[in-house]
Amino acid sequence: GAVVSQHPSRVICKSGTSVKIECRSLDFQATTMFWYRQFPKQSLMLMATSNEGSKATYEQGVEKDKFLINHASLTLSTLTVTSAHPEDSSFYICSARDPQGYGYTFGSGTRLTVV
Amino acid sequence: DAKTTQPNSMESNEEEPVHLPCNHSTISGTDYIHWYRQLPSQGPEYVIHGLTSNVNNRMASLAIAEDRKSSTLILHRATLRDAAVYYCIHRRGGSNYKLTFGKGTLLTVNP
Numbered sequence: 001g002a003v004v005s006q007h008p009s010r011v012i013c014k015s016g017t018s019v020k021i022e023c024r025s026l027d028f029q030a031t032t033m034f035w036y037r038q039f040p041k042q043s044l045m046l047m048a049t050s051n052e053g054s055k056a057t058y059e060q061g062v063e064k065d066k067f068l069i070n071h072a073s074l075t076l077s078t079l080t081v082t083s084a085h086p087e088d089s090s091f092y093i094c095s096a097r098d099p100q101g102y103g104y105t106f107g108s109g110t111r112l113t114v115v
Numbered sequence: 116d117a118k119t120t121q122p123n124s125m126e127s128n129e130e131e132p133v134h135l136p137c138n139h140s141t142i143s144g145t146d147y148i149h150w151y152r153q154l155p156s157q158g159p160e161y162v163i164h165g166l167t168s169n170v171n172n173r174m175a176s177l178a179i180a181e182d183r184k185s186s187t188l189i190l191h192r193a194t195l196r197d198a199a200v201y202y203c204i205h206r207r208g209g210s211n212y213k214l215t216f217g218k219g220t221l222l223t224v225n226p
Binding site: 044046095104 | 156163
């Protein structure tokens, strides 16, 4: 199946700083990517749908000015957590539809810790 | 949002079959049934999906009820590496429609 690469796998940042997470489709083009957040012992919560060349679509309750999404090319989407606070500490995961028909493929996730 | 119901947890013994149930009574005619699994600190992994007919692949089998209101993921011989949270999702047909995750089933495999 298709592969989605996500970086970094772990990041620790100071409160008030910004962090960028990258999600790349390695062997296919993804016009749409999805960003999820997962808190400990909880399920994945969809944050936003990233669309190549246009604005992302955010789920209800997700602050678009805090979680900036850029999908500037067919193989790269980025999520920037701006002015991070400890409550933003979470596991962030990106995803894209596998063009070979094997459902959706997910990145390995980014563990963000804000201190 | 599409909603599925799964048991919170299940337990199995190594090398025995496992049947993971899922109820999706609100499924519509064009919704696909997807199954994913997630190991700790990793992104979810695709397992299998189907629409109406039963499906088999190298990882598992998917049995879909005739009325499509429930399905069962079958792992034919559980291994320790199958211990994970299994998510059943029904997704609207059409390209790039989002997946909405429920709480899933935590599968424990005993050696």
